[in-house]
Amino acid sequence: xxxxxxxxxxxxxxxxxxxxxxxxxQNVNKVETKVEIRFRLAEADWIPARARERLxxxxxxxxxxxxxxxxxxxxxxxxxxxxxxxxxKLREMILAASRPPKRRIPTRPTGASRAVRKRHKKxxxxxxxxxxxxxxxx
Numbered sequence: 001x002x003x004x005x006x007x008x009x010x011x012x013x014x015x016x017x018x019x020x021x022x023x024x025x026q027n028v029n030k031v032e033t034k035v036e037i038r039f040r041l042a043e044a045d046w047i048p049a050r051a052r053e054r055l056x057x058x059x060x061x062x063x064x065x066x067x068x069x070x071x072x073x074x075x076x077x078x079x080x081x082x083x084x085x086x087x088x089k090l091r092e093m094i095l096a097a098s099r100p101p102k103r104r105i106p107t108r109p110t111g112a113s114r115a116v117r118k119r120h121k122k123x124x125x126x127x128x129x130x131x132x133x134x135x136x137x138x
Contacts, residue, residue: 006091009046014038015083020074027077034074035082037090041069047094055097 020034027033041047041056041063056063063069071093073085109117 006094007046008087008090008094010087012039012044012046014068017079020082025077031079033077033079033082034072035079035086036070036072037086038064038068038070040067042067044069048098051094051098054101055093058097059093 014037016036016038017032018034018036019030019032020028041052044052047055055069059069062071071086071090073082073089075085076082
């Protein structure tokens with residue numbers, strides 16, 4: 001999915017404003033600049049199904065008990081800039097979830113690491129052998 005293909009329907013999002021703990025000086029106690037976007041992830045048909053599943057796995061800590069994905073921002077002093085920040089965070093989260101994960105290419109241990117392992121095993125073996133009791137007949 002390309003950035004230009006992704007359209008976030010703002011009308012379907014639950015946007016809430018509250019007093020921010022971030023920057024704002026004296027206004028911080030008076031103006032509601034913090035923005036919180038919520039929507040039910042399972043019902044978000046504007047996100048491809050595979051991306052929704054992956055989004056749920058990648059950002060499980062941002063999903064509440066009602067199944068809503070919660071994204072918030074209080075970076076800026078203005079409500080409008082925080083709203084744009086929230087929408088860009090959401091866009092990035094969706095785009096990251098729509099990209100397939102990279103496949104892990106299994107690698108073999110290097111020759112040096114195998115040699116170190118063998119040396120370590122030999123050392124432990126000798127240590128344990130030296131602890132054994134060898135009767136008087138040897």
